[in-house]
Amino acid sequence: MNTNTPTAVLAAQWVRxxxxxxxxxxxxxxxxxxxxxxxxxxxxxxTEKFAEYDSERPFIAWAIGLARIEALRFRQSRGRDRHVFDSEMLDLMAEAVEQEHKQAAEVRTALKTCLQKTSGRVRQVHELHYGKGMTPRAIAQHLATTENSIFVALHRARNVLRQCIGQQLSRNEA
Incomplete structure (x- = not known):
């Protein structure tokens, strides 16, 4: 299957x-x-308007814009239902969702960078737990150590990553 066709590109973008x-x-x-x-x-x-999509813009922002229009159409068809927001509120909510997505993407990028910087036991325990889904007990058996030491290693790994992500994000802001 060719993954470069417009249909395949649209499908991949929509899934995300x-x-x-x-x-x-x-x-x-x-x-x-x-x-x-x-x-x-x-x-x-x-699907109908994908040919008009500017690939220089984030797809999610474009899709949320389409959703906003569809929600406005829905609102107009419902008239003055008190449970339906006005267009100004829809604009504010669209902005908030877009901003939230952008921040989450920045955190994911920082996490990826930080994970690449980890090494040794921190990286090993992290990969076994989060990458392979192993329980602390299974990791302890795999590494021939105690379950408590795995809990401590995971705690340290989270702290190291939390600190690193904070530093990465503050660097990006500067």
Whole structure:
């Protein structure tokens, strides 16, 4: 299967964007079924308008923009239902979701950089626990050590990563 076709590119982008788009929609639309309908319509619209998408822009922001339009259409079809937000509120919520996604992406990038910097037991325990999903007990057996020492190593690994991520993010802000 060719992964460079427009359909494959759209599918890959949508899979990554769908949780953020769904979160945006459900934050505005209280009814689950209505939110699902708007999400589906947004996917259809994204498919129809994908040729117009500017790949220099983040796909998620573009998809949220489409969702915003679909939510506005929904709101207009519902008239003055008190549970439906006005367009100014929708704009603010779209901005907030976009900003939240951007911050999460920055944290993921910092985490990736920090993980590359770790070594030794910290890295080994981290990879076994988070990478392979092993329990502390299984890791202790695998490394021929105590379960308590694994809990301590995981605690230290989290602290090292938390500190490193904080430093990476503050460097990015500067």
């Amino acid at each position: 964007a769908q949780p953020a788009v769904a979160a945006f929609i459900t934050s505005m639309i209280p009814d689950f079924h209505d939110a699902e309908e708007i999400l589906q319509q947004t996917a259809v619209t994204a």
